[in-house]
Amino acid sequence: MAKKKSKFVCNECGYETAKWMGRCPGCGQWNTMVEEVEVVAKGPRGAFKHSEIVSAKATPIISVETQEEQRVPTELTEFNRVLGGGIVPGSLILIGGDPGIGKSTLLLQVSALLSNKNHRVLYVSGEESIRQTKLRAERLGVQSPELYIYAETNLEMISETIEQTQPKFVIIDSIQTVHHPEVTSAPGSVSQVRECTGELMRIAKTKNIAIFLVGHVTKEGQIAGPRILEHMVDTVLYFEGERHHNHRILRSQKNRFGSTNEIAIFEMVHGGLKEVLNPSEMFLEERSQGAPGSTIVASMEGTRPILVEIQALVSPSSFNYPKRMATGLDQNRVSLLMAVLEKRMGFMLQAQDAFIKVAGGVKLDEPAIDLAVLVSIVSSFKDLSANPTDCFAGEVGLTGEVRRVTRIEQRVNEAAKLGFKRIFIPTSNIGGWDFPAGIEVIGVERVDQALKQAFREL
Structure with missing residues (x-):
């Protein structure tokens, strides 16, 4: 007879303990410890389960043969x-x-592009019924005989369907809804997410x-569940964007087969997501030329250069501690x-409040933006317009x-x-x-040199 045993697992890191801790x-x-019940199989005394162990030998690295990974490109250049x-x-x-934000829409469009190239795709929906997925596919114009839709949350049933269908690509929407019947905890818990991800791997x-696994995020913006996921x-890809903006950014946080600094930019239109091939032009099309506090920075996102507007608003503060917001x-x-x-x-x-913003909802974190930020602050503080x-x-x-x-x-x-x-x-x-022709390149060694050449009035 199986014996039930209780344990407490951390939702953030997966740490396990026998008693609850604050x-x-x-x-x-x-307050991240959650109680879970595990079933321990009790067999006869002295009985052990032996597993087949495949022995492997250590190999010198110079004798290991490698080859370039075979890739299946889609028609979405940004996604590739x-x-x-x-x-x-x-x-x-x-x-x-x-x-x-559009995760399911993006993956449904990718599924259509892959299936149109005679690649069989299985789309497993744990949050929507088959009819709901079909309606969304019709709005996106997705019609392909090689795209299979399956509404199920039981991992064993999903595994059997994969065995029967023999697809080349599988989409699980979402991993927090899938549960393993042999794990007694609720779907979305640490144990369920860990076991289901391990089986899918x-x-x-x-x-x-x-x-492809769709993951929910917490209010802090991190993927829900244990970090081991x-x-x-x-x-690991993050699909982000502002609800009041039409564009979406797909950012790579981890990639064992490529760079981790790449981003893809899409625009949400009536027919789904449309890739933006020239993001610099999109970010600069609404800027106000000649307005104090506005400068343009030439930033890099992975291997792609992007020109973005940085806006600054510096005004006298009425409090003892001025505000600094970015x-x-x-x-x-x-x-x-x-x-x-x-x-x-x-x-x-x-005694000045300072508000700095990157227009368009983009997040910049590279050091090359420093000079543009300083110029925008001085432009707003002195009420001087930078050359557009x-x-x-x-x-x-610091010096x-x-x-x-x-x-x-x-x-x-x-x-x-x-x-x-x-x-x-x-x-x-x-x-x-x-x-390049048509642009003057000005080299500066210090900030004061850049300010004097950018603003003749200083």
């Missing part, structure tokens, strides 16, 4: 870019995002099937840059120096392609490459 010893989070060139057969891909590797899969930027970085302006450049910002045809790229140190940035040629070429006349870059980046 704070998890593994990750230090509060994030995955590193296409879908690798036998890979396990996790896609997370806020509710209603075994299916993907043994049958060479690429499996992200460690088990091959690729949207799309690290707030600590903004505070550091303002301290450089106060200490090295002599701008008195102690100027662009900036450079990292700023006010402008430091070298990477991929400077691609940044300058992108600015020249969009019609900018001048670009301010670090002096150390000048040399060893040819400037």
Whole structure:
């Protein structure tokens, strides 16, 4: 007879303990311990279960033969870019995002593109019925005989259907709704997510099937469930965007078969998601030229240069402690840059509220945006308009120096392609490459040099 045993598992890190604790010893989070009941099979005394063990020998690395991964590209160029060139057969891909952001829409469109190329796709929906999925497919214009729809949450039934259908691609929407009948905890718990992901990973590797998992996110923006879920899969993608904006950003957080800095940009239209091939033009089409506090930065997202508008609003504060707010930027970085302006450049910002924003809902976290942020703050503080045809790229140190940035040629070429006349870059980046025609490249060593050339009034 099976014996029931109770344990407490942390929802954040999967730490297990025999008693409840207010704070998890593994990750230090509060109120994350959840009670689960496990069934321990009790056999006869002295009985052991032996498993077949396949012995493997250690091999010198120089004698290991490798070959390039075979990829299956889709017609979505942006989607292929994030995955590193296409879908690798036998890979396990996790896609997370806020509710209603478009995860199911994106995967249904990808399923249609793959099935139109005679690749059999199994779409397993644990949140919608077959009729609901069919209605959404009709709105997107998805019609293919190689696309199979299956509404089920039982993992054993899903495994049998995969065995019968023999698809090349499987989509599980979502992993939090799938449950293993031998695990007694509720769907979405740590044990269920861990066991179901492990079983799907075994299916993907043994049958060479690429499996997409849709994951829910918490209010902090992290994928719900144990962190081991992200460690088990091959690729982790985050689908993000503002509800009041039409564009969506697919960002790679982990990729064993490609770069982890790539992003794909889509636009939500009536017929589904449409890829944006020139995001710089989209981000700059609504900017107000000649407005104080607005500057353009030549940023890099993976291997792609993107020109984005940075807006700053600096106004006198009526409180003892002025506000510092940043949207799309690290707030600590903004505070550091303002301290450089106060200490090295002599701008008195102690009594000023500062609000910094990256227009378009993009998040920037690379060092090359420092110079543009400083110029936008000074532009708003002095009520001076920057030249609308100027662009900036450079990292700023604590002593006010402008430091070298990477991929400077691609940044300058992108600015020249969009019609900018001048670009301010670090002096150390000048040399060893040819400037494109139609744009003046200005090298600066310190922030005060850049400010004097950007604003003649200073």
